[in-house]
Amino acid sequence: xxxxxxxxxxxxxxxxxxxxxxxxxxxxxxxxxxxxxxxxxxxxxxxxxxxxxxxxxxxxxxxxxxxxxxxxxxxxxxxxxxxxxxxxxxxxxxxxxxxxxxxxxxxxxxxxxxxxxxxxxxxxxxxxxxxxxxxxxxxxxxxxxxxxxxxxxxxxxxxxxxxxxxxxxxxxxxxxxxxxxxxxxxxxxxxxxxxxxxxxxxxxxxxxxxxxxxxxxxxxxxxxxxxxxxxxxxxxxxxxxxxxxxxxxxxxxxxxxxxxxxxxxxxxxxxxxxxxxxxxxxxxxxxxxxxxxxxxxxxxxxxxxxxxxxxxxxxxxxxxxxxxxxxxxxxxxxxxxxxxxxxxxxxxxxxxxxxxxxxxxxxxxxxxxxxxxxxxxxxxxxxxxxxxxxxxxxxxxxxxxxxxxxxxxxxxxxxxxxxxxxxxxxxxxxxxxxxxxxxxxxxxxxxxxx
Numbered sequence: 001x002x003x004x005x006x007x008x009x010x011x012x013x014x015x016x017x018x019x020x021x022x023x024x025x026x027x028x029x030x031x032x033x034x035x036x037x038x039x040x041x042x043x044x045x046x047x048x049x050x051x052x053x054x055x056x057x058x059x060x061x062x063x064x065x066x067x068x069x070x071x072x073x074x075x076x077x078x079x080x081x082x083x084x085x086x087x088x089x090x091x092x093x094x095x096x097x098x099x100x101x102x103x104x105x106x107x108x109x110x111x112x113x114x115x116x117x118x119x120x121x122x123x124x125x126x127x128x129x130x131x132x133x134x135x136x137x138x139x140x141x142x143x144x145x146x147x148x149x150x151x152x153x154x155x156x157x158x159x160x161x162x163x164x165x166x167x168x169x170x171x172x173x174x175x176x177x178x179x180x181x182x183x184x185x186x187x188x189x190x191x192x193x194x195x196x197x198x199x200x201x202x203x204x205x206x207x208x209x210x211x212x213x214x215x216x217x218x219x220x221x222x223x224x225x226x227x228x229x230x231x232x233x234x235x236x237x238x239x240x241x242x243x244x245x246x247x248x249x250x251x252x253x254x255x256x257x258x259x260x261x262x263x264x265x266x267x268x269x270x271x272x273x274x275x276x277x278x279x280x281x282x283x284x285x286x287x288x289x290x291x292x293x294x295x296x297x298x299x300x301x302x303x304x305x306x307x308x309x310x311x312x313x314x315x316x317x318x319x320x321x322x323x324x325x326x327x328x329x330x331x332x333x334x335x336x337x338x339x340x341x342x343x344x345x346x347x348x349x350x351x352x353x354x355x356x357x358x359x360x361x362x363x364x365x366x367x368x369x370x371x372x373x374x375x376x377x378x379x380x381x382x383x384x385x386x387x388x389x390x391x392x393x394x395x396x397x398x399x400x401x402x403x404x405x406x407x408x409x410x411x412x413x414x415x416x417x418x419x420x421x422x423x424x425x426x427x428x429x430x431x432x433x434x435x436x437x438x439x440x441x442x443x444x445x446x447x448x449x450x
Contacts, residue, residue, distance in 0.1 A: 062085075068151060109130075239322045269311060348376060
């Protein structure tokens with residue numbers, strides 16, 4: 001990085017941190033983008049003159065509200081909820097809702113900011129937003145979750161709509177929660193429209209939506225490998241997580257001929273040297289989605305499997321690493337360990353799962369490294385396709401949606417290559433950030449000062 005770029009970057013980040021104090025993960029997300037985009041801005045001064053990057057890092061609005069609900073013992077409980085409507089330059093705000101005790105405004109701003117670029121890369125007319133609440137659905141009864149969702153929607157429904165803001169699910173918000181939220185929205189608004197995505201197939205949902213983020217991650221990874229004359233076939237794969245993204249990434253990786261050897265949850269990870277095949281993955285699906293058990297039970301079920309408590313799987317030598325759990329799960333040291341063990345590709349299924357030190361390590365080592373805003377865009381892409389089906393009052397079959405998902409992921413890969421070419425290789429971080437930035441920035445320029 002030249003001195004001029006570094007000076008401009010430092011000045012920009014100082015201002016951002018001053019305006020947004022104590023929001024570390026938001027600072028991290030912005031810095032990762034700014035490092036890639038700043039050289040492009042200096043080459044194209046029209047964006048600097050219009051102050052586009054500063055404007056792009058300021059949400060259009062942040063809505064904060066109280067959610068009061070009653071638990072099964074009749075006690076009144078109170079949580080805090082947010083909706084960060086970050087940027088609608090290219091379409092209605094679009095992004096998930098996260099229910100988790102650790103949800104903060106900083107986390108939601110980072111996710112909303114990432115969503116702006118991710119949605120831009122899909123080529124679909126979607127802006128970026130994110131929301132959630134510091135509510136923990138784990139251990140709650142269905143009735144308690146229903147009462148919370150209904151109470152939250154009483155306020156949220158004022159701020160969303162199919163042409164305004166279209167929430168979806170995220171961590172802690174699955175099919176059950178989306179169903180309760182949509183049912184309450186329909187009751188309050190007296191309208192049956194595609195205001196939320198991730199709905200059940202019986203009432204406007206899309207086929208492949210459940211699988212989309214995990215499948216899309218594998219499609220992107222295969223595109224990266226194909227570009228260098230390789231493929232996933234025969235590769236060993238480490239996956240973190242055992243939720244929706246991880247399960248379907250493992251399923252598609254197995255279908256592509258790879259051998260998945262790890263999965264994890266918050267208690268630790270399992271290492272299965274024989275590979276997690278279709279039958280074993282079916283056990284994990286039942287364990288996590290039906291019985292809501294712990295991944296350690298997998299090690300008790302199958303011989304030759306080791307469970308590593310309170311650890312992440314990045315010390316296991318593999319060809320491909322797929323972080324699919326949560327943000328900042330790969331540290332700089334983890335990245336160096338993966339590189340030392342000969343990892344060929346790292347493809348992010350989660351949002352910002354790699355710390356900046358890890359990102360820098362992968363880029364310096366020449367590892368095929370796909371950031372989440374590109375590699376995990378399959379989920380929001382199929383959410384966009386769900387919106388289209390709702391608007392047209394039709395339902396596409398599985399093959400149609402999957403084919404469209406493959407095409408979108410291939411096109412995202414091509415955009416990353418176009419903007420990220422680096423000699424014979426590709427800097428996918430720069431490619432994703434610049435490609436996502438240009439489309440949104442040009443729309444903002446066209447609108448004037450708004």
